[in-house]
Amino acid sequence: MPHGSQPSRDLTAVQVNSGERQVTLLNLYNAPPRTVDSGEGLKHLISQSLPVGPCLVAGDFNLHHPQWRTNATITSPGAEPFLQWADQQGLHLTLQPNTPTRGNSTIDLVWANSPLICQGTHTEPAPGFPALTDHIAISTSIHWHPVNNKKPVPPLRMATMQEDIFHSAIHKEAAALGEPPPTQLDLTPEALDQYTSAIIQTIKNALEASTKRAHANPSGHRWWNEDLRQAKRHYWRTQLDNFSDSKDIFKAIKWNRTEGTFPTPPLKDGNRVHTTANAKAELLVKTLLQKAACTEDVPVNCNNPEATLPFPDVTTGEAHQAIFQAKSSTPGQDEIPNAVLKKAWPALGSHISALYKHCATTGWHPTPFRQALLVALPKPGKKDYSSPRSYRLIALLSTLGKGLERLMARRLAWIAIRHKILHPQQFGALPCRSATDLAAALVHDIEEAWARGLSASMLTLDVKGAFDAVLSGRLIQRLQSQGWPSTMLHWVLSFTQDRTAAIRLDGHQSPTFAVPAGLPQGSPVSPILFMLYVEPIFRIGPMIAHRGRFGYADDICQLVISKSLEENTTRLQSIATDLIEWGQREGLTFDLAKTELQHFARGWKRNNPTCSIQTPEGTVEIKPPQLNEATRWLGIWFDRKLKFRIHTQTLAAKAKLAANGIQALANTVRGVKAPLLRQATIACVVSVLCYGAEAWWPGRRRLRQDLSGRQKLISNGVGAQLACLDRVLRSALLGTLPVYRTTRTAILHRESAIPPVELLLDQRRRSLAIRIHQLDIQHPLHLRVTHQPNRYISTRLLRAADPKNFHLIEQVDPLLTSPWDSNLEPKERPTTTPKAQAREEFQKWLDFIPPLSMVVYTDGSKGKEGTAAGAGWAGYWGTSKTKIFSGHAKLPNHEVFDAEARAALLGLQAALKDPKTQHSTNIYICLDNLEAVQQLQSQPKGSSQLIFMNFQEAARAWPLHPRAPGIQSGTVQVKWVPGHTGIEGNEEADKEAKMGCYAPLELPPPPASLAAAKRAAQRVHWQCFAQFWAEKASKCYKDLGIGIEKRPPELQLP
CATH class of the missing domain: 3.60.10.10 (Endonuclease/exonuclease/phosphatase)
Structure with a gap:
């Protein structure tokens, strides 16, 4: 009308x-x-x-x-x-x-x-x-239909927690729990469920007593007029001016980029439209969770008498790490965040450790941990959000249960790599394995093929459903064939079965329902279990296809190499058919709608053949992109000639959004302080601009050998890409500093201490070269650098890693020690103790050591100039404090931390050679470096790893050392001593260390330490920045003698 x-x-x-x-x-x-x-x-x-x-x-x-x-x-x-x-x-x-x-x-x-x-x-x-x-x-x-009339309980406001009340309540509640059950006692699954519920209820009672809940009253309707607009503007200006923490600035940038929160649109199921929250939740469950063909599952048998893989008892140190090394995450239905578990550890740590130990021993995942609250998150970049497949269901689980799952995940990942269960090129939730590593290996193989005069083609596939398609019976069967023990199989079975969940959608929570199959997205253990489930994918087909098969979680990539692109497509057709047939037998399907084909060829070849894949439904033709287009895999856009122009344009567009957000937070008059904006620029803009640089950045120039055998520098043709990225970085720097838009770019870089993009990318290459020394020998990058049969082949990876000089830096094995070999929870560091008090306590300790003991003081030093460090040591006899030996050594290309480790080893070795060892019980190694003290007593994973391991081996052999009659055996103990407090032995060791910096060099010199290599890379980086400034600085800056500083004092001005 x-x-x-x-x-x-x-x-x-x-x-x-x-x-x-x-x-x-x-x-x-x-x-x-x-x-x-x-x-x-x-x-x-x-x-x-x-x-x-x-x-x-x-x-x-x-x-x-x-x-x-x-x-x-x-x-x-x-x-x-x-x-x-x-x-x-x-x-x-x-x-x-x-x-x-x-x-x-x-x-x-x-x-x-x-x-x-x-x-x-x-x-x-x-x-x-x-x-x-x-x-x-x-x-x-x-949203026409009314939501559930039942009002949800307002969430807890953790900011209102009164910690003194919480600690008092949690200790009182923990006392009511009694003593934790001993590990020798076998607990039934029912007893474990009751024990778990009791621990959860204990924490919830303490939370309720100390923390307020949010107000249940809804906010009023918002109405605006000119006065309120001015008040709002004044409020936000005041907030921005008062920002003092990096968390504040990151929240502001995130808020500025948020598109807003809207109700979920109606979801379509064919021609039927679902509009109510209940109907939409049911459709999401039907489409995303119940699509697994449970009828294709196999009977379950968890007994595995032929198990070959280790799985020792859980240690207290593992339980502690599982809680304290976790990042904050949204809690599940029990409303207990991980930060609360850390606060509750002093009172409940023994109970949590006992729970985890019994669960691993019994092979049971408690029922309260299998109750999930599902949240439907829209997948970014989807065109049609009326399709349920445009959403991802994330499981919000109990953080206490996620601690147990995290512990199991670390064990599974370490064992899977160490015992070669997974293919070397199967990546995902594994230590020291990132998506950019896999992309760098792929680019290396393509460039190596080009150097041999061959062409390459890549076919990407996606496992449909991924976690939700895993069937528990087939998963147990797979783990059984891989050699996992029965207790582990029982735990995995209980983890995957009898799961329940409820969906929270548009303020409505659906009734609880059973989840018939799949792994919960959001669980720390789901990624590694999925990788073990699809492990046979990487062993299907001929051996020649295995090296070209890469995988990151459910994203599979097959690279084939031959003399022609047509032959490549024929091989890809055969390989894809084998994978699809395997998937049919195992109840998995590949989403051919997401399958992409990309050819890689040099020169002016214009052929672009398609790939026809045979499926049970018929033939599917996969067409490659146009010659000037690219294919996205693992966040990197691969084009035909590996120029990566589309990739850099995409990075620039993405980083520009963050740069705009930074510009909105400050200007020349008001806004957030420059140091905080600099942190935001590095984290939100620079990290985006440099994403994947380890794989795609070739450097501005490279060496090339001409026909006469001479080498000359040639351009890599990346000027346009650098200009594109530099424009975005300049835009971000204009928002970071209180400057005018006409300010010269070189001045922006100098005042913010953020170099141009080219220098940032070059630093990524240097970091990659050093990082390869920290990878295990099975890592694809380590294999490609150390096993290069043709020294004349040059790729981006090889130019960055420099295989000829690879042996000049020490090699560290990150998987040398297992997760269960970790020490107990770390002791509190004595850094807060005043030096005078620490000196007095050390002297009292020294007066009461056994008289037949040796005290060896060690120290490391390094001069202000030069790259050599010095190690010094001095030995004293018992309580008489008589000096019996001393020494020093020069360590080229080492840092002070490395010198501390070497001094401890050399000091211990000198003590073992001294004649008084026959009359000694204990040997005390005293040093003033806290980090070195901890590394000497724990499992070293960083610089000077071999030195620490040699020290521990020598310490273990000391009790077996021959002694004079009547002298009891003793141990080697490491003791922290407060440095520069006048303690005689420490001062003597310090003098020896300084003498070692200028002592003659022993031949052959040891390889450079990782710490020294990283320091050298940083030094080169800042030297290049200084050279850039010397060339680009304006005359007024040169006249004033203003140079490059890592932390310009101007940034601290109000």
Whole structure:
């Protein structure tokens, strides 16, 4: 019906009623200029008053304004009067700005008043809907049906926790639990469930006693006028000016980039549309969780008498690490965040450790840990969010249970790599294995093929459903064949079976339902279990195909190499057929809609063959992209000639969003302080611009040998890519510093201490070269660098790693020690003790050591100039404090930390050679470096690893050392001594260490330590930055002698 007291054919109203609910829909046609009745529809609309209840105003407005088209060059005359009227009526634009509705223009608009906004609306283009003339149809969904009347319990506000009350309550509750059950006692699954529930309830009681809940009252309707706008502006300006922590700035940038929170749109199931929260939740469960073909599962048998893999008892140190090395995450239904578990550890640590030990021994995952709260998160970049496959269900699990799962995941990952269960090129939730490592290995293989005159082709496949498609029976069968012990199989079976969940969607929580199959997304152990489940994928087909098969979780890539692209496609067809047939037998399918083909060839070859894959449903033809396009895999865009231009353009566009957010937080007058913005620029812009540099960045130039045998530098043709990335970095630096837009780029780099992109990318290459020395020998990058049969082949990876000089830096094995070999929870460091008090305590300890003991003081030193460090040691006899030996050594290309480790080893070796060892019981190694003290007593994983291991081996052999009759055996103990406090032995060792810096060099010199290599890489990086500044600095800066500083003092100015 026409709307208003004076009806107009340009304004029509419809009232929709259902029970007690009513909504008014107004449709407007505003004739454009120079037509019949131009602007009359709009005039009629703004002369009316809207109903008080929910109301929607939509139609063809034929108005141009920057509010809905930010790049509009003109503003229609009627736009401002309409906006004033809309503000008075409380209307809000629900259509996303800059959404084209006719050509490139935005002239069809949708507005809703506050009552309707609170009810829930979602507006988006509907290009598939039949449209009139040349306009795009606009779809608006209204959350019509009422949500669950049951009011949810408001969440706990952790910021209100009173820690003194919590600690008092948790100790009181823990005392009521009694003593933890001994490890020798066998607990049944029912007893473990009861024990788990008791621990959870203990923590919840302490939380309820010490923490407030959020207010249950909803916020009022928001209405704005000019006074409130000014108050809001003043509030946010004050907030930005008072930011003092990096967390504040990252929250502000995240908020600035957030698109907003809207109700889930109606979901489609074929021709059927689901609009209620319950119906949408049921569809998500049906599509994403119950699609696994459970009928294809196999009977379960967890007994494995032929188990070959180790799985020792859980240690207290493992339990401690599982809790304290975890990042903060959203809690599950028990509302216990991980930070609370850390606070509760002093009272409940023994109970948590006992629970984890008994669960691993019994092979049982407690039932309370299998209750999940599912949250539907939209997958970014999807075009159609009405499809349930555009969402990912993330399981919010008990953080206490995730600690146990994290412990198991670390064990599984270490054993799978150490015992070669997984293929070397199967990556995912594994230590020292990143997506960029895999991409770098792939680029190396392609360039190596080119150097041999061959062509390469890549086919990417995606396992459909991934975690949700795992069947428990087949998973147990797979683990059984791999040699896992029975207790582990029982634990995995209990982890995967009898799971329950509820979905939280649009403020509504569905009833609890059973999850028939799959692994929960959000569990720390799910990724490694999935990798073990699909492990046979990497052993299917001929051996020649195995080296070219790469995988990261459920993303599989097959690289084939031959003389022609046509031969490559033939091989890929055969390999894809084998994989699909294996998937059919195992109940897994590959999503061929996501399968992509990419050819790699040099020269001017224009052939671009397709790949036809045979499936049970028929033949699927996979077409490669056009010659100037690229294929995305693991976040990197691979193009035909590995120029990576599309990749850098994509990175620049993504980083520009963060740069815009940084610019919005400050200007030359007010805003966030420059040091905080610098942190944000490095974390949010630089990290994006440099993503994947280890794989794609070739350097600006490279050496090439000409026909005469001479080497010369040639350009890699990356100038345009660097310019593209530098423009974005400049934009971010303009927001970081309080400067004008005309400020020279070199000055921006100097004042922010952030180098140009080229130097940042070069530093990534140097870091990669050093990092390869910290990888295990089975890692694909380590294998490619150390096993290169042809020394004339040059790739990006080999140019960065320099295989000829690879042996000049020490090699560290990150998997040398197992997770269960970790020490008990670390003791509190004595750094807070005043030096005078620490000296007095050490002297008292020294007076009461056994008289037949040796005390060896060791120290490391390094001069201000030069790259050599010195190690010094001095030995004293018992309580008489008589000096019996001393010595020093020069260590080129070592740092002070390495010298401390070497001094401890050399000091111990000197003590073992001294004649008084026959009359000694204990040997005390005293040094003033806390980190070295801990590494000497634990499992070293970093620089000087071999030195620490040799020290521990010598210490273990000391009790067996021959002694004089009547002398008891003793141990080697490491003791921290406060440095530079006048303790005689420490001062003597310090003198010896300084002498060692300038002592003659022993031949052959040891390899450079990792710490020294990292320091050298940083030194080269800043030298290149200084050279850049010397070339680009303006005359006034040169005249003042202003150079490059790592932390410019100007950044600290208010």
